[in-house]
Amino acid sequence: MPDPTLEKEREASASVDSRTSKKESSARPLQLTSENSRRVRFTRAIMRILGDVCIMKSVCKVSVNHLERVPRQGPTIILYNHMTYLDPVLACAPIRFRDNVPIGKEEIHAHLTTGWITWMWQTIPLKRDELDLLALRRALYVLEHTNDILSIAPEGHRYKALGKPKEGFVMLAAKTNAVIVPVGLSGQQHVKGNLRRLRRTPVTVTYGRPLRLKGKISRAQYALCADEIMFQIGAVLPPELRGEYSAQEQATMNLIEYVE
Numbered sequence: 226m227p228d229p230t231l232e233k234e235r236e237a238s239a240s241v242d243s244r245t246s247k248k249e250s251s252a253r254p255l256q257l258t259s260e261n262s263r264r265v266r267f268t269r270a271i272m273r274i275l276g277d278v279c280i281m282k283s284v285c286k287v288s289v290n291h292l293e294r295v296p297r298q299g300p301t302i303i304l305y306n307h308m309t310y311l312d313p314v315l316a317c318a319p320i321r322f323r324d325n326v327p328i329g330k331e332e333i334h335a336h337l338t339t340g341w342i343t344w345m346w347q348t349i350p351l352k353r354d355e356l357d358l359l360a361l362r363r364a365l366y367v368l369e370h371t372n373d374i375l376s377i378a379p380e381g382h383r384y385k386a387l388g389k390p391k392e393g394f395v396m397l398a399a400k401t402n403a404v405i406v407p408v409g410l411s412g413q414q415h416v417k418g419n420l421r422r423l424r425r426t427p428v429t430v431t432y433g434r435p436l437r438l439k440g441k442i443s444r445a446q447y448a449l450c451a452d453e454i455m456f457q458i459g460a461v462l463p464p465e466l467r468g469e470y471s472a473q474e475q476a477t478m479n480l481i482e483y484v485e
Contacts, residue, residue: 254370255362255363255366256326256347256349256364256366256371258324258326258347258367258371259373260324260373261371262347265346268345268347269324269345269347271345272342272345272346273318276314276318277318280315281314281318283425284311284420285311285315285412285413285416285425285426285427285428286425286426286427286428287315287429287430288428289319289431289432290429290430290431291431291432291433294406294432295320295323295374295406295432296404296435296484297322297323299403299404300369300401300402300403300404301323301368301374301375301403301405301406302374302375302377302394302397302403302405302406303317303320303325303374303408304377304379304394304406304407304458305377305378305407305409305410306378306380306384306387306408306410306462306466307380307381307382307384308383308384308410308413308414309383309413309414310339311413311416312378312413313327313378315428315430316376316408316410316430317374317376323372323373323374324372324373324374325373325374325375325376326348326349326364326367326371326373326374326376327346327348327376327377328348328349328360328364328376328377329343329348329350329351330350330353330381333350349363349364349367353381361393361396365397365400365401368401368403369401375397377393377394379391379394379451379454379458384468385414385468386465386466386467386468386469387455387458387462387468388468388469389455389469390451390454391451392447392448394451394454395438395447395451395454396447398438399438399441403437404435404436404437404484405435405436405437405481406432406433406435407432407434407436407458407460408430408431408432408433408461409429409433409459409460409461409462409466410430411428411429411463411466412427412428412429413426431462432461433457433458433461434484435484436457437482437484438480439479439480439481439482442480446480449480450480450481452470453476453477453478453479453480453481454481455469455470456470456475456476456477457476458470459471459476460473460476
């Protein structure tokens, strides 16, 4: 015969679990995306049109190489070299079969010129030079709960040629087993000069071979892993833009591997 006390405890526990589940299901998502917000779907549609008209078809003449290397589903991180404010658009606009969520420095979200853009697209603000736990949680949410691509400029700053990266993207890849796609952007550094002459700027966007970390890696290995991935970005850039990663013969793959 069942114990009445145990039965009451089970019923109470089930009731609490049910209320918690309903509360979680009705809560605002940690990161708004086009999958969970009608407003974001609408504003991103507007931004795509503006990006196509104002950048991809008017300011730049874009050549895209190896777009087929971008996975169509699963946790995916796009990593691109960073020279101009146009880079996030150029790296992700050619990908029409998946949406993306960029991570950008906190300052651009507060700026009058760029703040409305980041609000409309719902980018993730990042406090630089410190461990931003909220940004980390939002990025993990995108990788684990949506089919959006996470796009990151690993250097954290704009450089004339490829510079040393921050290591946060390695942590994200390690926690989610995400596929990493290196992207090389070139030509956009000439946009300002060509605009003065009313000329479109030829820009090349090259997607590298997708990568994944080799099993579990320790925190002490993050820096080496980041360098190995940066060499992969350098491999899809012209030699003059490889910067810190010009010596391609020194590239290793001890902690990363290609995804077939």
